C-alpha cells in the first residue's frame with residue numbers, strides 16, 4: 001500500500017530543511033517526508049558566500065555556524081570589474097566564505113527525527129482528488145495531502161502546477177587549483193559582450209572558483225569566452241579545471257515572477273522565485289520562506305487559511321526582492337554602472353594598489 005503523508009517536501013536545500021525543521025518542531029502531529037536528490041558527487045553549484053541577510057536569519061533562529069563549515073580565506077571586500085570599460089572598484093562586504101555542501105548537510109542534521117528523510121530524486125508529481133502522488137527514482141511511490149516545492153530553480157513542483165519564473169540563466173562554475181594573489185579573494189565581473197548578468201571568482205581552500213550566469217542557448221561558449229577575457233585582463237592562466245558544474249538560476253524581473261503557490265501546493269525558496277536578481281544571493285530568502293511557511297502551516301485551520309497566511313507573510317520579502325530587481329537593472333546597465341563606478345560612491349580605496357594591465361582607470365588616487 002502507498003504511504004500517505006500530511007506533507008511531502010521536495011528538496012532539502014536551505015528552504016526545504018528549514019521548513020521541515022521548523023514545522024516538525026511546531027507540530028509533532030504532522031507526518032512529514034523530506035525528499036532530496038542531492039549527493040556529495042553532485043552538490044548544488046554555489047559560491048558558498050553566506051551574506052549578512054542569511055547570517056541575520058540564522059541569528060533569529062538562535063543558530064551559530066560551526067567553524068568546520070568555513071572555508072579559507074574569509075573575505076572583506078569584493079573587487080568589481082567592468083571588462084567593457086576596464087573600470088575596477090573595491091567594495092566592503094561582510095560575507096562568510098563557507099562550504100555550501102557542508103552547510104546543507106548541517107541544516108539537514110537539525111531536522112527532527114520525526115521527519116522521514118529520503119535521498120532520492122522525485123521524478124513526477126500529480127494531483128488527483130486532492131491527493132498528491134509522487135514517484136521517486138528507484139521506484140518508490142508515496143502520497144501526500146499537501147506538497148511543497150523546495151526544489152530550486154528547476155522545480156518539478158513549479159513546472160507541474162504553475163508558470164515558470166520567466167528569466168533563467170545557466171550558471172556555470174569551474175574549480176581551478178591555481179591559488180594566486182593576482183586574483184582578488186572575491187571579484188564580481190560585468191562583461192556586456194558575453195552576458196547581460198554577472199560572473200564571479202572566489203578563492204576557496206587553495207582553489208579558485210570562476211563562475212557566472214549566461215544565456216541558456218549559448219551559455220557554455222560565452223562562459224569560455226568570458227574566462228579568456230578575464231585571464232587576459234588579470235594576465236594569468238587559470239589552467240585546466242578540476243571540476244565543472246552547472247545548473248539553472250532564476251533571475252526574477254517582475255513581482256509576478258514570485259509565486260508562493262496555492263492551496264496545498266506551496267513553493268519556497270528559489271522554486272518560488274525568491275532570490276536576489278542583483279547578486280543571486282538566495283540562501284537568506286530560502287531559509288526565511290521556509291520559516292514563513294512553517295509558521296503559516298503550524299497554526300492554519302484549513303489549507304485555504306494556510307495559503308492566505310503564507311502569501312501575506314511573504315509580502316515583505318517579495319517587496320525587498322522587488323527592490324533588487326531595480327538594483328539589477330541599474331547595475332547591469334553599462335552606462336549607469338560606469339557612472340556609479342566612476343563616482344567611487346561606497347567604494348574602498350586600496351593601499352599600494354597596482355592596477356592590472358589596464359591603462360584606462362586607476363581607481364585610487
Ligand SMILES: Cc1cc2nc3c(=O)[nH]c(=O)nc-3n(C[C@H](O)[C@H](O)[C@H](O)COP(=O)(O)OP(=O)(O)OC[C@H]3O[C@@H](n4cnc5c(N)ncnc54)[C@H](O)[C@@H]3O)c2cc1C
Nearest residue numbers: 011013014015037038046047048049122152269270282283
Ligand atoms: C552558481 C550559483 C552560485 C550561487 N552562489 C550563492 C551564494 O554564494 N550565496 C547565496 O546566498 N546564494 C547563492 N546562490 C543562490 C542559492 O544557491 C539559491 O538561491 C539557494 O540555494 C536556494 O535554496 P533552495 O533551498 O530554494 O534551493 P536549492 O538550494 O537549489 O535546493 C534544492 C534542493 O532540491 C533538490 N532537488 C531538486 N529537484 C529535486 C527533485 N526532483 N527531487 C528531489 N530533490 C530535488 C536539490 O538536489 C537541492 O538539494 C547561487 C546560485 C548559483 C546557481
